[in-house]
Amino acid sequence: MARVFSGIQPTGQLHVGNYLGAIRNWVAVQAEHDCVFSIVDLHAMTIPYDPAELPQRVLATAATLIGCGIDPERSILYVQSHVREHSELCWILNCITPLGSLQRMTQFKDKAKQHQENVNAGLLNYPILQAADILLYKAALVPVGEDQVQHLELSRDLARRFNHLFGETFPEPQALLTRAARVMALNDPTRKMSKSIPGSFVALTAPPEEIQGLIRRAVTDTGPRGESMSPGVANLFTLLESFSAPETVAQFREAYEQGALRYVDLKQQLAEDMVRALTPIRERYTELMSRQDELKELLAYGADRARAIARDTMEEVRDKTGLVLGTSAAAPTAARAT
Ligand code: TRP
Numbered sequence: 001m002a003r004v005f006s007g008i009q010p011t012g013q014l015h016v017g018n019y020l021g022a023i024r025n026w027v028a029v030q031a032e033h034d035c036v037f038s039i040v041d042l043h044a045m046t047i048p049y050d051p052a053e054l055p056q057r058v059l060a061t062a063a064t065l066i067g068c069g070i071d072p073e074r075s076i077l078y079v080q081s082h083v084r085e086h087s088e089l090c091w092i093l094n095c096i097t098p099l100g101s102l103q104r105m106t107q108f109k110d111k112a113k114q115h116q117e118n119v120n121a122g123l124l125n126y127p128i129l130q131a132a133d134i135l136l137y138k139a140a141l142v143p144v145g146e147d148q149v150q151h152l153e154l155s156r157d158l159a160r161r162f163n164h165l166f167g168e169t170f171p172e173p174q175a176l177l178t179r180a181a182r183v184m185a186l187n188d189p190t191r192k193m194s195k196s197i198p199g200s201f202v203a204l205t206a207p208p209e210e211i212q213g214l215i216r217r218a219v220t221d222t223g224p225r226g227e228s229m230s231p232g233v234a235n236l237f238t239l240l241e242s243f244s245a246p247e248t249v250a251q252f253r254e255a256y257e258q259g260a261l262r263y264v265d266l267k268q269q270l271a272e273d274m275v276r277a278l279t280p281i282r283e284r285y286t287e288l289m290s291r292q293d294e295l296k297e298l299l300a301y302g303a304d305r306a307r308a309i310a311r312d313t314m315e316e317v318r319d320k321t322g323l324v325l326g327t328s329a330a331a332p333t334a335a336r337a338t
Contacts, residue, residue: 001032002033002034002140003033003034003035003036003139003141004034004035004139004140004143005036005037005133005134005137005139005141005142005173006022006035006037006038006143006144007037007080007130007133008022008023008037008038008039008040008061008065009039009040009061010039010040010044010057010060010061011044011057011061011195012060013060013195013201013205014061014064014065014203014204015193015195015201015202015203016193016201016239016242016278017183017192017194018204019204020180020181020239020242021145021180021181021183022143022144022145022180023065024068025143025176025178025179026070026143027068027070029141029143030069030071035074035075036075036076036137036139036309037065037070037075037077037078038078038080038133038306039058039061039062039065039077039078039079039080040080040133041054041058041079041080042086042087042129043080043129043130044057045122046111046122046123046126047115047118047123048115048118058079059295060205060285060289062079062288062298063284063285063288063289063295064281064285066284066298067205067280067283068204068281072298072301072302076305076306077298077302078302078303078306082299082303082306082307083303083310085311085314086129086132086133086136087129088314089136089314090125090128090129090132092317092321093128093131093135093158094128096161097154101154101157102124102125102127102128102154103124105127105151105154106150107127107147107150107151108123108124108126111123126151127150127151127154127155128158130151130154130155131154131158131159134152135155135158135162135170135173135313136309136310136313136314137306137310137313138170138309138313139171140171140173141174141175141176142155142173142174142175142176143175143178145180149175152173155173156172159172160172166317166320169316169317181238181242182238183238183239184231184232184238185197185199185200185201186199186201186202186215186218186219186235187199187200187217187219188200189219189231189232189234189235190231199217201214202214202215202274202278204278204281204282204285205278205281205285206282207282208275208279211274211278212271215271215274216267216271218236218267220233220236220263229256233256233266236263236267237249237252237253237256239270240252240266240269243270243274244270244273248273
């Protein structure tokens with residue numbers, strides 16, 4: 001069984017874009033692979049955040065992932081900062097990463113523009129920490145969306161560079177390119193659905209009335225009807241394809257082609273099917289969040305399992321990079337004399 005690693009930021013409010021772009025695939029790969037899934041709180045610190053809120057964001061993220069079907073027994077599910085080896089390997093990789101390769105990262109350039117008042121070194125080094133995440137578990141496969149391909153390329157480069165400098169240690173991780181729908185903002189279908197755009201996203205834990213309201217208000221046609229489907233309508237079809245039965249999708253497509261599609265009908269159907277799909281997730285989430293001690297225990301169990309692997313890797317890495325002070329035979333005479 002190949003080892004799979006992936007990470008997700010603790011936004012605290014995962015949405016259908018996260019689900020269709022990533023989480024759904026995580027749930028699917030669990031059946032065939034040995035999976036390690038991390039809630040990457042250290043990555044979340046690279047942009048301004050409220051420390052008082054972070055713990056709840058982490059717990060809510062964990063509860064949502066489990067609600068979506070991540071099985072914390074079958075897979076290893078844990079919080080990144082609970083396994084200190086991430087930071088340690090990150091530092092070592094820092095020392096073999098060319099600055100230019102970080103400055104070229106499109107995500108860094110975007111985020112630096114977005115947070116001009118706080119372009120910290122963590123934001124620049126973000127992809128090194130990501131490489132450390134993956135290499136710490138010697139993962140062979142990494143399910144990622146297209147926006148992470150460049151970061152994964154750096155992880156591969158760093159594995160190669162480390163092996164070259166210190167001896168064969170890390171496999172080069174491969175992207176596991178899975179079916180991932182690109183879900184757009186409901187209120188601005190030219191941009192990606194995002195937690196930072198209010199009104200753009202449907203949280204996986206949204207109650208039925210909220211789902212219905214968001215879908216009802218979704219932007220459809222903006223200008224006059226053109227030749228091709230407008231981005232808003234295309235986005236609703238993307239969602240319909242993910243949440244509704246194939247016959248339903250076919251029926252609405254046909255109506256669209258005949259020019260007989262009423263957006264209210266499309267929206268009503270979509271909202272109904274989304275409510276049906278998301279209800280079990282919300283219920284499981286609510287249950288887990290009402291028993292946070294159990295949730296914390298589950299994450300502690302995940303961290304223990306992750307740490308066992310991470311420790312072995314770091315022992316090897318420390319040895320290969322010259323951080324181990326030899327054996328007793330090599331101890332200085334002064335120490336041996338007495
Ligand atoms: N940077 C990833 C994202 O924002 C999250 C992440 C952190 C990750 N470490 C990872 C993804 C390791 C894959 C592998 O989506």
